[in-house]
Every structure is written in C-alpha cells, then in structure tokens.
Amino acid sequence: MAERLSSEARKQALGGLAGWNETPGREAIGKTFTFKDFNEAFGFMTRAALVAEKMDHHPEWRNVYKTVEVVLATHDAGGVTALDVELAKAMNAIAKA
Amino acid sequence: MAERLSSEARKQALGGLAGWNETPGREAIGKTFTFKDFNEAFGFMTRAALVAEKMDHHPEWRNVYKTVEVVLATHDAGGVTALDVELAKAMNAIAKA
Structure with a gap:
C-alpha cells in the first residue's frame, strides 16, 4: 500500500505540482x-477518469x-x-495537452 | 428562454422525478x-454529459x-x-439503463 x-x-511534492495546494482542513491536495x-x-475529466481507473485510484x-x-x-x-x-x-499533463 | x-x-414536477428533491438553501433540485x-x-456521467451538451444546459x-x-x-x-x-x-433514464 x-x-x-x-x-x-507533501510540501516538497506540491512544489513540483503547478497549481496544486493543500486542501484546508483536510490532509489532501x-x-x-x-x-x-x-x-x-468534460474532455479533461474523461481522460483523467481513464487514468484514474487504470491506477485504481480515484479523484473527488x-x-x-x-x-x-x-x-x-x-x-x-x-x-x-x-x-x-x-x-x-x-491531470496537469492532460490539462495542458 | x-x-x-x-x-x-416545482413541487409538482418533483413528484414525477424519482429521487429528486429541493436543494436546501437554493432554488434548485x-x-x-x-x-x-x-x-x-463515470459511464453515467459521460452519457449525461452528452445529453447536457446537446441541450446546452449543464449540471453542477x-x-x-x-x-x-x-x-x-x-x-x-x-x-x-x-x-x-x-x-x-x-438522468433518471440513463441511471436505470
């Protein structure tokens, strides 16, 4: 796992993730x-959904x-x-594509 | 428009929409x-997105x-x-399909 x-x-990882931030009140980004x-x-969501499903790790x-x-x-x-x-x-790569 | x-x-329309309710604090369903x-x-969302885009009326x-x-x-x-x-x-029809 x-x-x-x-x-x-987490802070170090966020440094390399343009536009991502800590989510207030939660341990999440x-x-x-x-x-x-x-x-x-929705095109972005569809491409991201395929990646998420393949990873078996899903967004909110x-x-x-x-x-x-x-x-x-x-x-x-x-x-x-x-x-x-x-x-x-x-997701950042998909959004830029 | x-x-x-x-x-x-609105109440009458909701009577015919299984599972739909007034959204608290907003004029919405x-x-x-x-x-x-x-x-x-996500399959449901994809089918609903196509309907929404065709209607030019989109969900939150x-x-x-x-x-x-x-x-x-x-x-x-x-x-x-x-x-x-x-x-x-x-959406109800798609979810049942």
Whole structure:
C-alpha cells in the first residue's frame, strides 16, 4: 500500500505540482482547473477518469460548466500518498495537452 | 428562454422525478446517484454529459468513486425551469439503463 507522506514530503511534492495546494482542513491536495467551455472540461475529466481507473485510484471532483475542482487523497492511508502525486501530475499533463 | 417554475410547479414536477428533491438553501433540485463502482458512475456521467451538451444546459455535479451528486438550476432564470426537469428525467433514464 502507498505510504502516507509526511507534511514535509507533501510540501516538497506540491512544489513540483503547478497549481496544486493543500486542501484546508483536510490532509489532501486540490486544484481548480478552468477550461474554455464544458466540452473541454468534460474532455479533461474523461481522460483523467481513464487514468484514474487504470491506477485504481480515484479523484473527488466537482464540475460546474467549464471548471473542475479536484481533491486528491488516499483514504486507506489517511492522507496524501505517491498515488495522489502521480494522479495530480497526470491531470496537469492532460490539462495542458 | 425557459421560465422559472413557481414553488408549486416545482413541487409538482418533483413528484414525477424519482429521487429528486429541493436543494436546501437554493432554488434548485438535486439527487445523489449511487452506482456499483467508478466505471458505472463515470459511464453515467459521460452519457449525461452528452445529453447536457446537446441541450446546452449543464449540471453542477460532484463525483466520489461510485456516487454522483447532481444539482440542477437554470442560472439565467434564477431558479428551476423546464430544462432542469428535462435533464433530471434524462438522468433518471440513463441511471436505470
């Protein structure tokens, strides 16, 4: 199982993840993605969903028209793990593509 | 433009929409759909997204693994309209399919 990152390791990982921040009041990381329209936003979600399903590690996310708010945490580990960092990186790459 | 439904018309429409309720503190309707797993939940979202895009009327929704919480309102009309009722019906049909 992926190990929970320490507060320091989490901060270090966030340093390499453009736009991601600690989620207030939770041991989790989050980012709000903003796209041109619903087509782009849901296209991003679809590509990210395929990555998440393959990883067997899923986001919490909320979509309102062209925005997608994502929160990542590893429930079994009670915090943020390497899986969350990997999924966050993949989402950033998809959003830029 | 779709006209905002009165409180009475909204209640009447909800009577025909299994599982949908008034959203507390907002003039909107909502439902939480629960599926077997992420595959089913995101499959539902994908089919509903195509319907929403075709209607040019989009949901606010949040997905966590196998659940999808949906809120529908028509921002331009400041409340619930026939568009929301139509999208809610379509979502119920997709979830049952």
